Amino acid sequence: MKVFMLGWEFPPFISGGLGTACYGLTKAMSAMGMDVLFVLPRPVDTSHATHVRMLTPKPTAGGRELEYAYDELQRVRFLAIESMLSPYTDPQQYQQRMEEVIRTKRTIAQPSAAEVQQRAFGTEHYSGDMFAEVHRYANAAVKLAMEEDFDVVHAHDWMTYPAGIAVAAVTGRPLVVHVHSTEFDRSGEHVNQMIYDIERRGMHAAAKVIAVSHLTRNIILSRYGVMGDKVEVIYNGVERNGDSRLMPRSGISSDEKIVLFLGRITMQKGPEYFLMAAKKVLEEMDNVKFVMAGSGDMMHRTIEMAAEMGIGHKVLFTGFLRGEDVERVYQMADLYVMPSVSEPFGIAPLEALNYDVPVLISKQSGVAEVLTHVLKVDFWDINEMANKIIAVLKYPPLQLTLREHGNFEVRRLRWQDAAEKCARVYSDIMVHV
């Protein structure tokens, strides 16, 4: 079984849960003996040092092929198409970033300014707007696909659907689209029609649609008009990292409790509900700090809001965290809160449980379908959210029981099972083709 997989991001170039999910899934597939050809738009701006070794970039028809080597991903080959696409952006942000890249390239790479100009504006590598870029990515993917042999096309989220449709059409292989989130999750009712159309087209063109939860499946059925028998639910898993050694807590005195928000600070994640609950908690108890780890388009608004509410000194913003910093912040936390307004799945609570942190999640999340040993609350129910936060901070037996059972429960959510279910989906549609 060989899978042509179209992704957006992959560790360490991640900004959200999608990269983590792709990593976990492909790793489990690799371990099962499936071959995965992972195509992703590699962002041009790679200012972060990484542990990934890039092997012999060789020019191919579709752009540039870069092979990353991961010890644990022996059967996964990576094909990167140079592109500005990155997940969780909207067209305006794309435009801004685009301009920024061109500016820096001009100033830094002076010797070969002409070349940079050519690269930056050449239609081969960059496109002026995000939708054109999505289609350029599709073209490049088709060119790559023509040189490869595989059994099935697997596309993750909307940006890769046009590429998935194109590759499937050209090669005659069946298409699976994997819905990690929909436009309704990201934007509420103010959907971007063009993105919606792309999502809809992808779901209808696919032989099978994989949804990360029943919550998402319901949206796919009701909002995108897809037939129920075509949509399969496959829950995400979590990587088990065995050692949760305790590190010294720094900067925050040890008699202070820490309540953690970790995720993109955007409308979808409900940061304002977190703050409103924080304010209520602070009315009852004082020795608490609220840490908001992450960045996003609502970050500035959220910082202002904390100040306006008069709890600015109790809310700490860390910005986007990676690697060890994530680990450290989990180890400091007494409670992880995910107040998402709409969360198709939500891998972060699983990670929190992995680090022995009790978890409070909104009922409007897919992960609430699989977790029982967590606290659940409606995202809008500030009173109840504060009530539960206080209970966890005040009653050690509650923390203890949640931690014990939660850590045990999370071990049952394995990527291996997700990969096996994907394999079943593949073989189902291959019989039909």
Add this chain to the structure above:
Amino acid sequence: MSSVCFYFQVHQPFRLRHYTVFDKAPHYFDEFKNASICRKVANKCYLPTNRLLLKLIRKFGGQFRVSFSVTGVLLEQFHKYCPEVISTFDALAQTGCVEFLAETYYHSLSYLYSRTEFADQILKHIEMIEQLFGQTPRVFRNTELIYNNDLARTIESMDRFDGILAEGADHILGDRSPNFVYSPPDCEKTRLLLKNYRLSDDIAFRFSNRHWKEFPLMADKFARWINHVNGNGQVVNLFMDYETFGEHQWEDTGIFDFLSHLPYEVLKHPDNNFLTPSEVIERYPPVGVVDVPHIVSWADTERDLSAWLGNAMQSNALHEVYRLEGLVKQSQDEQLMADWRRLQTSDHFYYMCTKYFADGDVHKYFNPYDSPYDSYINYMNVLNNLRKRCMASVAESTAKSTA
């Protein structure tokens, strides 16, 4: 001879209302929910089953006999929400064929935490039964049939009871049969009646289970199983929740038909009869001593305390509620006392059980909360409010006395 001894447990707790840390009002119980559950179960189970039993007792001219343990907290709710149920129980009591047993008024775990509270609650329950049904209980059953040697000695020392009911668990009986009367070690007059859990659970749990190889269970078949006891046992103790009839096993399972045919089928055999626990103790001498150093109960497959005391939250909540005893009694406030005692009902701790929680089984069915964690949080919030009230009350009275 094989005698059938029916005992039905009749209980509903005072469920708590949703109570957050921000709530300050001293009203803890969900009037609406308790009323509607009480009325619902009365209509599905208590009223129709009481009527049926009354009919059967009359029909068989006193040969059909049963016993009940109705908790004080449920009797209070009957008074408030559906008093007609009490009159049907009273009608049963008047037949002379129905025995009422004693237990802790609040269906509490006080035996494990406070012996004075334990004794007080038993006396309070006896008083209520005397008042309502005109009989003084002579047989004791502890909450959820929690039992050990020490409990037997405690009950013996109260000098009011002839016997105790307990679970006929395999690990206390070994290869002996539950179908005899036994006595506890170091007790002179107290007798032990042990539940025949196989036959009891055939009715209470397996009756409507279509995967059970004996399904469907008919009265004649069940009577045959009773007949088998003849010759190697004297009494078949069928102990179960009264809600089995119509509530756990719905009417459409045929449970009422089963019950209405059972006396006839059992009495068909000339050696069979029905007895109440006191009559069993009077009729059959003990055949041996059953030693129970460790606690047994009738809950779950473990038959131990783990349903109420299986995790840190349960243990914490129980310790906290009994830690208030001194303060509550010091306050001498009747309302505080009543609230505190209602918080002792074992159901509150059962809701916090995390065993099998993920599998969603019987624990979930009886649980008004979405999760054991929610129930713990709610309970602790209520308890904190109660503590504050107690402290305020005590502070007030000391201020008065010094003034």
